[in-house]
Amino acid sequence: MTISQPTTTERSGRQAAARRELVLRAAVHRRLVDPEDALLAAFVDLDGMAASVAALHRAFPDSVDVLHTFAAKANCLIPVLERLRGLGMGCEVASPGEFAQALAAGFDAARIVLDSPAKTRRELVQALDLGVAVNIDNWQELERIDEILRTRETRETRETRATRSRLGIRVNPQVGGGTIGAMSTATATSKFGITLADEGSAEQLLAAFRERPWLTWIHAHVGSQGCPLDLMGEGVAAAVAFAEKVNSELGRRQVVGIDIGGGLPVNFAGDDTDPTFETYVDRLRAHAPALFSGDFQVVTEFGRSLLAKNGFTAAYVEYTKTSGGRHIAVTHAGAQVATRTVFMPDAWPIRITAHHPSGAAKDGDLVPQDVAGPCCFAGDLVAKARPLPLLAPGDLVALLDTGAYYATNHFQYNSLPEPAVHGYTVDADGGVHFELLRRAQTIAELVSAGR
Numbered sequence: 035m036t037i038s039q040p041t042t043t044e045r046s047g048r049q050a051a052a053r054r055e056l057v058l059r060a061a062v063h064r065r066l067v068d069p070e071d072a073l074l075a076a077f078v079d080l081d082g083m084a085a086s087v088a089a090l091h092r093a094f095p096d097s098v099d100v101l102h103t104f105a106a107k108a109n110c111l112i113p114v115l116e117r118l119r120g121l122g123m124g125c126e127v128a129s130p131g132e133f134a135q136a137l138a139a140g141f142d143a144a145r146i147v148l149d150s151p152a153k154t155r156r157e158l159v160q161a162l163d164l165g166v167a168v169n170i171d172n173w174q175e176l177e178r179i180d181e182i183l184r185t186r187e188t189r190e191t192r193e194t195r196a197t198r199s200r201l202g203i204r205v206n207p208q209v210g211g212g213t214i215g216a217m218s219t220a221t222a223t224s225k226f227g228i229t230l231a232d233e234g235s236a237e238q239l240l241a242a243f244r245e246r247p248w249l250t251w252i253h254a255h256v257g258s259q260g261c262p263l264d265l266m267g268e269g270v271a272a273a274v275a276f277a278e279k280v281n282s283e284l285g286r287r288q289v290v291g292i293d294i295g296g297g298l299p300v301n302f303a304g305d306d307t308d309p310t311f312e313t314y315v316d317r318l319r320a321h322a323p324a325l326f327s328g329d330f331q332v333v334t335e336f337g338r339s340l341l342a343k344n345g346f347t348a349a350y351v352e353y354t355k356t357s358g359g360r361h362i363a364v365t366h367a368g369a370q371v372a373t374r375t376v377f378m379p380d381a382w383p384i385r386i387t388a389h390h391p392s393g394a395a396k397d398g399d400l401v402p403q404d405v406a407g408p409c410c411f412a413g414d415l416v417a418k419a420r421p422l423p424l425l426a427p428g429d430l431v432a433l434l435d436t437g438a439y440y441a442t443n444h445f446q447y448n449s450l451p452e453p454a455v456h457g458y459t460v461d462a463d464g465g466v467h468f469e470l471l472r473r474a475q476t477i478a479e480l481v482s483a484g485r
């Protein structure tokens with residue numbers, strides 16, 4: 035007789051589920067979720083986040099000079115950014131708001147990277163004043179930087195560098211897209227970067243580097259979620275090859291660094307972290323060995339892969355009903371906190387768990403149910419025909435893997451307020467400690483914001 039042992043996946047899945055249940059029960063107990071006052075709340079696992087950051091740092095060899103920045107758009111809460119800074123991360127920002135949040139979170143300018151697609155002149159001047167790294171997206175932006183630097187050079191002595199910022203070009207390696215079109219940034223016609231493969235483009239870029247000794251970085255971000263690792267590796271390899279070409283054609287080591295972007299996909303189907311940072315670094319070694327030669331400094335910009343699996347969102351079931359044979363649970367989590375899942379359900383499916391009002395996991399026969407949100411449109415569903423123990427009013431649902439790009443990227447619809455976000459840690463005795471990362475927006479604030 036053989037006794038089947040649980041696989042590592044099963045064991046880690048059970049542990050993760052038990053931890054979430056413990057946290058949800060504690061949250062109910064402390065009324066961080068409450069059927070009157072906190073119908074919806076999001077949670078970030080601060081221990082998990084620290085472990086993910088540590089795994090990222092471990093994955094790159096010590097021989098490479100690497101600055102890991104966190105892509106602020108994935109979770110822009112200042113207390114989260116502050117924690118990440120404490121864990122040794124820099125910060126990648128892509129709008130004036132994120133830029134201000136990164137500064138408020140205390141990041142040194144030298145550890146911030148500005149990647150906004152539509153950088154205003156004011157944003158660029160601020161970055162160059164502070165010494166924030168800038169990845170230039172297009173030819174017009176490059177001209178704008180030229181102008182800003184010219185006006186400074188007339189003010190400053192010849193010896194003074196006009197800016198301490200690391201200045202680079204975002205290239206589009208045009209290696210193709212992944213499974214989600216909207217997330218694929220290295221297609222032939224992507225809106226991002228300066229193309230490498232278009233007729234004459236690489237030559238024009240080379241000339242731009244020749245004329246501008248201060249252009250010293252190359253940036254490539256191939257996509258976010260849905261991109262196979264080999265596609266990402268090919269994109270990085272094309273960026274590295276172009277950097278080497280610039281240096282050999284110019285006969286000097288002008289390009290000193292490669293910013294490889296982020297985009298490591300996340301497994302939304304289970305609790306395993308798959309792929310890992312380690313696996314990605316292995317693929318990068320295979321595609322772009324020169325990245326690890328020590329000849330280049332490296333910057334990374336991961337977002338989703340650091341936070342997504344370290345968060346969940348809890349919401350009450352307000353009503354249940356059947357309609358045309360469909361079981362529907364009407365909950366308080368919909369498009370306002372799960373925007374992509376609601377509007378692109380095939381690209382962004384998430385796992386959902388069912389819980390009693392106490393937070394304890396529900397068991398029982400699985401019944402296909404639609405899990406609906408509170409928004410006034412028919413498509414506001416976070417799951418369709420999902421087999422779950424039959425939900426009842428007053429139960430809770432948990433939306434898993436929502437630590438990045440969910441509750442912290444709120445969508446204003448039906449004047450639904452932003453829910454609170456709580457961080458948590460669990461001590462060795464199973465004690466759960468909460469820390470408020472963002473308080474819930476009040477209805478009074480919603481009303482006053484419009485005046």
Ligand SMILES: *Cc1c(COP(=O)(O)O)cnc(C)c1O
Pocket residue numbers: 105107108126128149255257258259295296297298335336337338339
């Ligand atoms: C969105 C974005 C990232 C982060 O992507 P993730 O998929 O969250 O890792 C990094 N760099 C740039 C330029 C981005 O636009």
